[in-house]
Amino acid sequence: MATTRPPIGNKTLRLACLLLAPCSLLAVSVAQAADKPLLDRLFQDHAVVQRDRAIPVWGQASPGESLKIALDGKTVSSRAGADGHWQASLPALPAGGPYTLSVTAADGSSQTAKDILVGDVWLCSGQSNMELQVRRTLNLNSETSGANNDRIRMLTVPQTGASAPQDHFAAPVQWKSTTPQNVPDFSATCYYFARELQKTVDVPMGLINASLGGSRIEPWLSAQALRKVGGYDEALDTLALHAKDPQAAAAQWGTLWAKWWSRQPQVKKGDEPWNPAASDAGWKAAPKTLVDYQTWGVPELASYTGMLWYRTTVTLTKQQAAQDATLAIGNVDEIDQTWVNGRGVGSSSYGGSPRIYRLPHGLLHAGKNLIVINDLNTYLAGGMMGPSDTRALKFADGSSVPLDTNGWQYREVPRDIGTPPLAPWLTVSGKTTLYNGMIAPLGHYAFRGALWYQGESNTGEADQYRRLLEAYRDDLRAQFGAKLPLLIVQLSSYGPAPTKPAESGWAGVREAERLVAAEDPHSGLAVAVDIGERYDIHPANKQELGRRLARAARHVVYGESLPPSGPLPVAATREGDTVAVSFRDVTGKLVAYSSNHPIGFELCGTQANSCSYADADLRDGKVLLHLDTPPAHGIARVRYCWADSPFCTLYDEAGLPAVPFQLDITSSPH
Incomplete structure (x- = not known):
């Protein structure tokens, strides 16, 4: 990919040096201008764009500048707005390539992106099981070689959150081809899906992986989508304040908490x-050296x-208290x-990163x-941990006061109090942060469909998950197309095997995923409960998951x-x-593995x-x-x-496998 601009003549440069000394600074600014791209970062060498539909393209130029955009001999015009943003729509192309995409501005500057393929493009999003790389899956050597x-x-x-929607990625991005060097770091679910699908849909496949381990679903929704769901207004209002005034937002959230x-x-x-x-x-009194509280030797915390x-206290002089200050509290998990x-x-969230908060003047x-x-x-x-010198009040004059001097105290919390509200600006557990930082920069890129593998971090609120997943689906379609297909991975299994029926947050999320897929003709479900690992929340058999996702795509997206x-x-x-359960979408007939009788069925009343x-x-x-003995409360x-x-x-x-489910029992019509 190359960017060129017309050279500035020596006379012009010398005159500029005289008028705008120092000349060395101007030379730097000229070089930066020459390197400024006209195309958005999505449109670079080796990109894949969507076939059989208009191709949206955009970028930045000088305000009001006119541009010509060309791909495969087709040329369209655009003009940059007052903010410098321009956009255009290229005519649809069938699968093919490679092509060169070029943009030429009225001032003579230009940019080209080479080796562009036209095929089917997929957005792959979710938490750690979507992020999980090929190098962590089965048969690594044979898969990569x-x-x-x-x-x-x-x-x-790039993995990042933001308090407001971003126009650009937080770091440079790069389209990478499938090679032994590149593929180990690919999202395994996304890659194995495309590899399997390409066996029957023989076109180039472009994959955009926007995923982050540990993330809840709420950060992946736009503010507009969350407001439609309801119940998030206070958090979203605080997040909007955080984008403008983090200190005021922190105080407001402290009050809400x-x-x-x-x-x-x-x-x-x-x-x-x-x-x-x-x-x-x-x-x-907490231990003098702060470490994982489970190792303190306190039975209740083990x-x-x-x-x-x-808590702790810090004693300050009048001169110290009058200065601007930041609070460093080190690592908190x-x-x-x-x-x-x-x-x-x-x-802030998660361990490993020191927490540093700028304090409002006059608070100390x-x-x-x-x-x-x-x-x-x-x-x-969990808990506060790490070296003592990572915890201090730091002042504008460069001095600091350690926090550990007077020792720390701790106090337990009632065990059944539940989960507190989480600050809306937290990257993986906040509100709309990942949408702002990772989805908004995708603009209106054309996709064939989207893959979603998430839910582990929301198993504590399974009842709300269906509404949130519906909102996520509708949010994607508002940005990328009204009928964008959504392929949902139903949560895998994790944890000890059950010995008796019980309520399950994991099962509740699976049911929400099943219902969302069932209610929409443009959505599909990939069952994964049988390919999980009880001792590893990240099952390594992503090859079979890719095959199942590809099968769902063949039906939902391509109409097989x-x-x-x-x-x-069905019912x-x-x-x-007896209670009879009927099924559809059965290939051949129903079978039970390792027995004449299937297991895993429960009959329930109306109550938990x-x-x-x-x-x-x-x-x-x-x-x-x-x-053998029907319960006294009846079967529902x-x-x-x-x-x-x-x-x-x-x-x-x-x-x-049959899909995990819950159904109400109805009376037979006979």
């Missing part, structure tokens, strides 16, 4: 640990995940909510100042008549003393925790369920594979 396919190319979006705390039934009235006037009751309070003298000053005062941190830890090690995802439940009806395992038989293409629902990590043995003759 033979990976030479210039017709599958991937662009990986405090309101949540005071509403919890486990919290005594007037209990405000961040308040300098609060009681000392319940506070205990395997605890949840919230823990920390995972999420801190921090107050100074009763005012919220910041919140001479004498004793109170610093309070609420730490939320949801997985393994093959069943897209394996047996899907559960009472037939005498009212389920019992049911015996099952296969007969005439149905599953017949019965209980059927569940299948309803657990975090269930054993499921119902398949069809194509080797595809």
